[in-house]
Amino acid sequence: MTELVDCRGLSCPEPVMLARQALEKAADQPVTVFVSNAVARDNVTRAAKAMGRQVKVEDEGEDFKLFISK
Numbered sequence: 001m002t003e004l005v006d007c008r009g010l011s012c013p014e015p016v017m018l019a020r021q022a023l024e025k026a027a028d029q030p031v032t033v034f035v036s037n038a039v040a041r042d043n044v045t046r047a048a049k050a051m052g053r054q055v056k057v058e059d060e061g062e063d064f065k066l067f068i069s070k
Contacts, residue, residue, distance in 0.1 A: 008036040015040040
């Protein structure tokens with residue numbers, strides 16, 4: 001089951017911190033993170049890759065959906 005983390009409207013570093021917590025809790029399970037700006041998208045992507053994860057980004061209207069997997 002995919003963990004969902006809604007970080008829309010939050011400024012960094014909050015999206016990175018919430019995404020990291022979800023990734024640690026989910027172990028090898030996928031995590032989907034929603035963010036509302038390009039800075040948060042880039043920072044969460046960088047943090048996830050530093051944790052050895054793969055990231056796929058999709059535009060979700062004005063927001064971004066990040067699919068993070070092992």
